[in-house]
Amino acid sequence: MTRGAMVNWLVYAALMAGIWLWLAGGMPFKVTGMFLASGLAIGSLYALGGIGMVVLYRASGVLNFSAGAAGAAGAMTAWQLGQWGVWPPLAWAGCIGVALALTLTYGRYLAPLLAWRETVVKAVATLGFALIILGLVSFIWIDDPRSLELPTDQIGIVLFGLRVTATRLLAFAAAIGIVVGIWAFLGRTEIGLQMRAVANARDLSALLGIPIRRVETIAWGISGLLAGFTGLMFANLIRLEPVVITFMVIPSIAAALAGRLNSLALVLVGGLSMGVIESLLTLSPTLKGVRPIAPFVIAALVLLWSQRGTKLTFGGRD
């Protein structure tokens, strides 16, 4: 670990301890522990969404805002299949399948058309795709109270006084497992190497003979699978409302930014920290009204901290 990295972690630890003392100090841990466990649960969902975004960004240079909408379409499909009496595992597979199909459709047929455009243009195009999916989903399924149950909801353990279901533990474990799995995939496989090469220099990679479309399609496929799984988790753990699931990408972006769109481990730590801080803010009568902006304030502070000492000019970085 470099000296700079060590300073970063020390500052992080000091800040988290300070926030804990400020918001939760003086209250019994029996109460604050429940908010801690609740925050870790929601934070793992932020991290899960952020990890999916960073994986695709690292592999294709596209910041995919449509992951939430694809997940929402998948979750609504799973619910519909459940209503039709389809065997539950098949309905869950349907969720992942729909998200995968939507994401692959975009990645295979639309994303290449924008391959040479600026990163911002590519990101905004995915936002347009998200709104199209959301419009279609809202048209097919009218606004109505719904819920999506999973068998893991019935199993749980008590953590810091809060009962945590196996579904929440699954989301948490998946976030860690995916970080490790993707890290190994990108770092130790040929496809992973090719993905990193394409993300860094698409044109040079093409000259070197890397099958660009194939590599990018695989990246979009991984993103689609993650979007489907995340959509299923959001639908169960947050609520089965397409708009809410679609716009869960917003705090997920904050988690991705905390990892500077690069480090999956930092996305995980950032997402969990955002969830905990947002939850602890409930304990402050003054600040509980600003809870929804907490992830963005944290992301902005992380970016400012990571940019310290860097001067920006019209020509780029000095």
Added chain:
Amino acid sequence: MKLRNGLAGAFALGLGMIAGAAFAAPSCGANTGQAATGAPIIVGGIFSNGAPGDWSSSTDAAAAYFACVNANGGIGGRPIEYHVEDDQWNPEAAAAAAAKLVNDQKAVAMVGNGSFTEMAVNAQTYVDQGIMAMASACAISECFETPNLVSTNQGPLASNLGAAQYAQEELGSKNVACIGLNIPNNGIWSCQAVIDYMTSKGGTGSMAMLNPGAPDVNSALLEAVASGADTILMNLPAGLALAVLKAAQEQDLRDAYTWIAPTPLYDLSVPDAVGEYWHGKIWVNAELAPINQGGPDGQNWLAVLDAFGKADDPRDTFSQAGYLSAQFFVKALLEMDPAGLDDRAAVTAAIKGIKGYTSDLMCGPYYVGDAAFHQPNHAGQMVKVVAGGFEVVRPCYEYDSAYFDRHKEVEKALGLN
């Protein structure tokens, strides 16, 4: 199943119980059986359809009723031309919609409005332009505390009070935690009334506010739990209330608290959506009659929708409210001097003159009057969520909160009590 194209199936259970209504001929306005052919009377309506939800069922029902009236003689032979605008939950669009309907198209009244947005934006416009809005789906304070807005629905404050009163009187509640939206003229306004009510009865109350876009409802639930409450009031749209219930189910909190809610949870989809765990454990205030209650107006509402509405028009509480607003408006027009039908001031005076209109869809009489506030509907019913639907546990009852004292004074002056 709740696919748009298969909406009838979605309400199969409820409609199955009320199938008889489909065979009744609708009764509207003058009921002549002759189509109105004269110069149209322009009436406006604004609804919201956008990301948070579709609140068009009240204007849908009003449109169906006006179509029925037009097919039955109209107002002295003149049809009602109902112009409806969507504010898309956008304040700018809401202001533009009102300007278009009120200023440009010269509507003589607004009827059936269903929105979270437009009432806050347009309440002063309605005063300035001397036009009355007979709204139907209101959820914010401006709907009930401004001079030119009156609604057939109760809104969260009255419905909350109805639920809290039942819990205090029948379920032994002494400390109610109200989980509401962190919006001053909605959640805070309506939860504060519950706290005041509980205090007046020797109990206590608190509020746990939830940001509308917040994904995490667990923190609000934990805040409510930490307040020491014995009763939790979910003053939320149905989707968010379901999320709170799911979080509570995770903690197995069902039997540790009494669970109550205002009207948004009175939705035929809710018993299935909450699941068996909650059946028999949630009490909901219904601000209008149960959808399957089957009285003359209850049946006519469905018959009008079947004959003049669209197949996918929702048959819900807001639809009942839209039907009622339209019906009361038409009755007022039929009773006024026909020479004044195009005169907004005369129509406004006729609406303000409404008193003592009754319907089996409402527990009390409907009136408007000339006051700076309006809350004609302050009596309701209490239902319990059971497998497959709802069970009425307390039929029509008046809410006894001090909040309604000034309304009761107006009613006394009008000779209504």
